[in-house]
Amino acid sequence: MRVGIGLPNTTPGADGALLLEWARRADGGPFSTVAVLDRLVYDSFEPFTTLAAVAAVTSRVRLATMIAIGPLRGTALLAKQAASVAAVAGARLTVGLGVGARREDYAVAGVDHRGRGTRLSEQLAYLRGAGERQFGPPTEGIELLVGGASGQALTRMARYADGYAHGGGPPRAFASAAVRARAAWSDLGRPGRPALWGQGYFALGDPERGSAYLRDYYAFTGPFAERVAAGNLTGGRAVRDFVRGYAAAGCDELILFPTVSDVAEVDRLAEVLSP
Amino acid sequence: MKVTVLGAGPAGLYLGILLKKADPRHEVTILERNAPDATFGWGVVFSEETLGALRDADPQSYLAITDTFARWDTVDIRYQGRxxxxxxxxxxxxxxxLLLAILQDRCRELGVALRFGVTLDxxxxxxxxxxxxxxxxxxHSVVRRAHADVLVTSVEPQGCKYVWFGTDLLLDAFTFIFRQxxxxxxxxxxxxxxxxxxTFIVECPEHTWRRAGLDRMNTQESIxxxxxxxxxxxxxxxLLSNRSCWTDFLLVRNQTWHHRNTVLLGDAAHTAHFSVGSGTKLAMEDAxxxxxxxxREPDPEAALVGYELERQPAVERFQRAAADSAGYFARVEHHVxxxxxxxxxxxLTRSGRVSHANLAVRDPDFVRVLDSWxxxxxxGRRAALAPAPLFAPLHIGEARLPNRIARTVDLEDMDSEGKLGADAEQEIAAATRSGAGLLLTGLVAVSLDGRTSPACPTLHxxxxxxxxxxxxxxxxxxxxLVxxxxxxAGRRGATRPRAQGVDIPLSSGKWPLVxxxxxxxxPFCARPKAADPADMAALRVAFTAAASRARxxxxxxxxxxxAQGYLLASFLSPLTNRRTDGYGGALERRLRFPLEVxxxxxxxxxxxxxxxxxxTIADWSLRGLSADEGIVAARAVAAAGADLVHVDAGQSVAEDRPEYGRGFHTVLSARVRSEARVPTLVGGHLTTLDEVNTLVAAGRADLCLLDLAESELEQQIGEAEGARPRRKVPR
Structure with a gap:
């Protein structure tokens, strides 16, 4: 299993300089990927713009959205953004897409919340090169992941994507989602297996601040915010157990997202993960 | 801490005991609407696993409880006079x-305040x-109802009508009785x-209950x-009554079990059908x-989150098993x-918690008898020693399959023009070595226009x-056999090969769809032509000619x-068949063209x-083909000469709602086999030989498609043979 690190593009206090320094350190560290989150109605950096900048200051790591809310964007524009980042980054891009969980993001984007699933399917098909009007740069070679827990999401994943982006939780939850993802993959008659990506949150420097951020970030979920905060990995041992658990559950790539905007977190995580 | 508990059932009382033990300074008050000795129901069951947890939590009550236990390790099944x-x-x-009395005594001993006959509103x-x-x-928790919107509660009836009696008959086993x-x-x-x-619980489907007139009987007449x-x-x-009346089992679920400083425990939070006997166990484990x-947590709200995080996954597993068990009993009339x-x-294997392999450990004699039978x-030969069920041959009519494992070989990496490529034979030979009794090709199109992709093989x-x-x-x-x-492919034709995704239309070299x-x-798929009488006649000729060539x-x-939304399936589903001629409308008309073919x-x-x-037995889609209709369709194809139904579901439309998981077609296969009375082949992500043994021995299917790409076994065999790995992971 590969381990990647998230960028603090949605954590409070992050600025452009921090994001780029974070990415540089990650590029030099043991991480396979740097990944971003996507949220419109929150103080946060836009994922594709962020990854374009990151592409310029890194050369080794993969760049990933984990996930981006596809339907907030028009299909052709989304494809153009992704293809442009992929072109700048030199075939290092993984685009994870989902419908997201917040109605509010749709309202503010001025996009209809209804029909979001079908629109995401259209976007995925388009990113795969379907449709007469394709403009370039080419989207070919972009690794596609799909997130979401419903049967519809899994079907969409198996139909169009290269793999599955799990939404987070303990290793056991990942393992059972992995079974469902593989079942969908073989039901759609895809050869081989889906790539399986997992994610978790960590705060090694200032756990209180990290958990407070998670409670705020997930406040829209009501009682689940507390659960997400309770899952924040706040010590070396917790991180290592989590990584081991995900590896045993069949995860191919695990992204650990920061919850505090402190660039030293990159080094702390690197140290915790060093054998 | 000041704790108020509503309800003096096992969950509430046990929580009182444990909290007082944890810290005698806690002020714990338990409020109960009924009198101390009023109780519904008769005996409650525990499994051995629970007992360890009770012993560790409070040895005193554990001893008092286990002292009075009735224990047994046998399940008796009375069926057809056997x-x-x-x-x-x-x-x-x-x-x-007695359980409540023990827990009440222990509460009083520890200083838990018990108040009975209290109105809780x-x-x-x-x-x-x-x-x-x-x-x-x-x-019927009032606490839950007060916060139903925040907790996101659902309460639905599950399974059959049932009544909970006692009897002065002394049994020495868990006894199931089936009476026609x-x-x-x-x-x-x-x-x-x-x-x-x-305890003596009587159960039957609602239609049986009404036919027997039980809906109009009083308790004495019922008894x-x-x-x-x-x-x-x-x-x-x-039979003894204790306010025993016929009722529906209510499946209670809540998205969350707490709100601020209020938390749910036991049946108030979740129920699991009584046929897995775990309600009291789950309630006490909650406590x-x-x-x-x-x-652990100084902050009570964080503690409630921790409690929920720990208990919800375990409870959900039980609820899934319980739902399978309830579903079994609701349909057992078809298994007679x-x-x-x-x-x-x-x-014994109804809830998925007992399989052929683990029953062989619990009860080797039973499994030996089963395997031998x-x-x-x-x-046709009885022997005391028999191989596992999957190795038994399958006879259907004159045909004999050497074992119960089938495997699909997708030949989609073919040369163009639908002709088999050079790799095909190698692929087939490798698949044959897996030992499966039946190899099945992927889709082979009856005509060039019937291909899914240019790489789809044909027999045209x-x-x-x-x-x-x-x-x-x-x-x-x-x-x-092969x-x-x-x-x-119908409207799913003219797409790219599946390695790069499914249902992505070709950009050039397309052909017309029907x-x-x-x-x-x-999305982006071409609009097919609705088949007209000439198309349908040509299709029938193409199918017949291809069948002759296969022969x-x-x-x-x-x-x-x-299945899967291909041409014949498109007639079957109400979502994809909007015809107004004699081939659309009610199920029998939608079935007409597939049956003609x-x-x-x-x-x-x-x-x-x-x-x-x-x-396709079910569309897994709103307003789509239901499983009940699918079973009618299975009966119709069997009557029209099919020897075997390969059970499938979903993909009739692109945006459907499948419930993926291990063996996700198993329940449908069991229904088709028992209700349409036709042998079945089933896949649905079966990855272990134990699943195959369990399915075929229980009569849920006759043949299983093993998802060998998922099987560790194949990888190991491949490595042992030094063969090149067959896994193709697109990146």
């Missing part, structure tokens, strides 16, 4: 009244006056719980009816988890043609017969594809070779 026994299932049970004010308010007030009547099948779940009394019905089993003993969380040993094994049935002209014959010979040399899945109605399948090529089995094929396909239909 008694079948299976051992090795550790159970214990206690009178619910204002949980909000109780919550304000306490640090923690616990709703342990059962299925002119009204339908009745079943009993019965177990001892003290030296004099047993008289049941005593008469089960007179042989009761052997002169009586343990909540106490531990409160000890199973022979007793198979019926018993089906019953199964092999004897398959071979006579020049291809020789190539396919050599594939057939390769498999036969390996000792397996089947060909013939079909027409379907039941003119609706495109997925000439020597295939042992022909599978007609009526089936008839044509049956005519040219030899009687002594197998004809299978891959059939």
């Amino acid at each position: 008694l079948l026994r299976s051992r090795g299932h550790a159970f214990s049970a206690i009178s619910r009244k 204002d949980p909000a004010s109780l919550a304000r006056e306490a640090d923690l308010l616990v709703g342990a007030d059962g299925v 009547t002119e009204h339908g099948l009745f079943q009993v779940h019965s177990y001892p719980f003290d030296e004099r009394t047993s 008289a009816f049941c005593e008469k019905l089960f007179a042989d089993d009761l052997a002169g003993h009586r 343990i988890a909540l106490t531990n969380a409160l000890i 043609d199973l022979e007793p040993v198979q019926f018993a094994f089906h019953l 199964f092999a004897g049935k398959a071979t 002209d006579d020049t291809q017969i020789d190539r396919w014959r050599s594939v057939v010979d390769t498999v036969h040399r390996g000792g397996a 089947g060909i899945r013939l079909g027409h 379907s039941a109605s003119a609706m495109p399948y997925a 000439a090529a020597g295939f042992d089995l022909l599978e007609l594809d009526m 089936l008839h044509d094929v049956r005519v040219v396909w030899p009687r002594d070779r197998l004809l299978s239909v891959r059939l």
Whole structure:
């Protein structure tokens, strides 16, 4: 299993300089990927713009959205953004897409919340090169992941994507989602297996601040915010157990997202993960 | 901490005990609407696993409880005048009244305040006056109802009508009784719980209950009816009522179990159908988890989150198993043609928690008898030693399959023009070596226009017969049978090969699509032409001609594809068939064209070779084909000459709602096999040999498609042989 690190593009206090320094350190560290989150109605950096900048200051790591809310964007524009980042980054891009969980993001984007699933399917098909009007740069070679827990999401994943982006939780939850993802993959008659990506949150420097951020970030979920905060990995041992658990559950790539905007977190995580 | 608990059932009382033990300074008050000795129901069951947790949590009550336990390790199944026994299932049970008395005593000893006969109607004010308010007030919890919107509660009836009696008949096993009547099948779940009394739950589907007139009977009449019905089993003993009336089991679920300082425990939070006997167990485990969380976390709200995080996954697993068990009992009336040993094994494996392999550990004798019976049935020779069920041959008509494992070989990496490429034979030979008794091709199109992609193989002209014959010979040399899945992609045609995604239309070199109605399948897919009479006539000719070629090529089995939204399936689904001619509308009209094709094929396909239909049993989509309709369709294809139904579901439309998981077609296969009375082939992500043994021995399927790409076994065999790995992971 590969381990990647998230960028603090949605954590409070992050600025452009921090994001780029974070990415540089990650590029030099043991991480396979740097990944971003996507949220419109929150103080946060836009994922594709962020990854374009990151592409310029890194050369080794993969760049990933984990996930981006596809339907907030028009299909052709989304494809153009992704293809442009992929072109700048030199075939290092993984685009994870989902419908997201917040109605509010749709309202503010001025996009209809209804029909979001079908629109995401259209976007995925388009990113795969379907449709007469394709403009370039080419989207070919972009690794596609799909997130979401419903049967519809899994079907969409198996139909169009290269793999599955799990939404987070303990290793056991990942393992059972992995079974469902593989079942969908073989039901759609895809050869081989889906790539399986997992994610978790960590705060090694200032756990209180990290958990407070998670409670705020997930406040829209009501009682689940507390659960997400309770899952924040706040010590070396917790991180290592989590990584081991995900590896045993069949995860191919695990992204650990920061919850505090402190660039030293990159080094702390690197140290915790060093054998 | 000041804790108010509503409800003095096992959950509430046990929580009181544990909290007081954790810290005697806690002020714990338990409020109960009823009197201390008023209780519904009779005995409650525990499994051995729970007992360890109770011993660790409070040794004193553990000793008092286990002292009075009735214990047994046997399940008795009375069916068709036979008694079948299976051992090795550790159970214990206690009178619910006695359990409550023990827990009440222990509460008083520890200084928990117990107040009975209290009216509970204002949980909000109780919550304000306490640090923690616990709703342990059962299925009809007032605490839960006060916060139903925040907790996102759902309460739905599940399974059959049932009534909870006691009896003075003393049993020595968990006893299931099945009794056929002119009204339908009745079943009993019965177990001892003290030296004099047993629980005796009578259950039947609602239609049976109404036909028998039980909906109009009072308690005394009900008892008289049941005593008469089960007179042989009761052997002169009586049924006892304790406010026992017929009711629906209510499945309670809540998205979250707490709100601020209020938390739910036991049945108030979640129920699991009584046929897995775990309600009290789960309730008491909740109390343990909540106490531990409160000890661990200084902040009560964080403790409630921790409690929920720990308990919800475990409870959800039980609820899933319980739903399977409830579903089994709701449909068991369709299994009454199973022979007793198979019926018993089906019953024991109903919830997915017992499999062939783990029953072989619990009760090796039972499994030996089962295996011997199964092999004897398959071979006509009874022997005391028999191989596992998956190794038993399958006889259907004149055909004989060497074992119960089938495997699909997708030949989609073909040369263009639908001709088999050079790799095909190698792929087939490698697949044959896996030991599967039946190899089945992926879709082979009956015409060039019926292909899914340019790489989809076809059997559209006579020049291809020789190539396919050599594939057939390769498999036969390996000792397996070989089947060909013939079909027409319909509106899912003219797409790219599946390695790069599915249903992505070709950008050039497309061909015209045809379907039941003119609706495109997925985004950017072309709009198909609605088949007109000339198209349908041509399609029938194409299917018949391809079937004749498959016959000439020597295939042992022909599978007609009526699934996954392909051409024939598009007629079947109400979502994709909007025709107003004689081929659209009600199910029998939607079935008409697929059945015409089936008839044509049956005519040219030899009687002594197998004809299978891959059939969509359910669309898994709103307003789509339901499983009930799918079963009618399965009956129709069997009547039209199909020897085997390959159970499939979903993909009729692109945006459907499948429930993926291990064995996600198993329940449908069991229904088709028992309700349409036709042998089934089933896949649905089966990855272990134990799953195959369990399914075929229980009569849920006759043949299983093993998802070998998922099987560790294949990888190991491949490595041992030094073969190149076959896994192709696109990146």
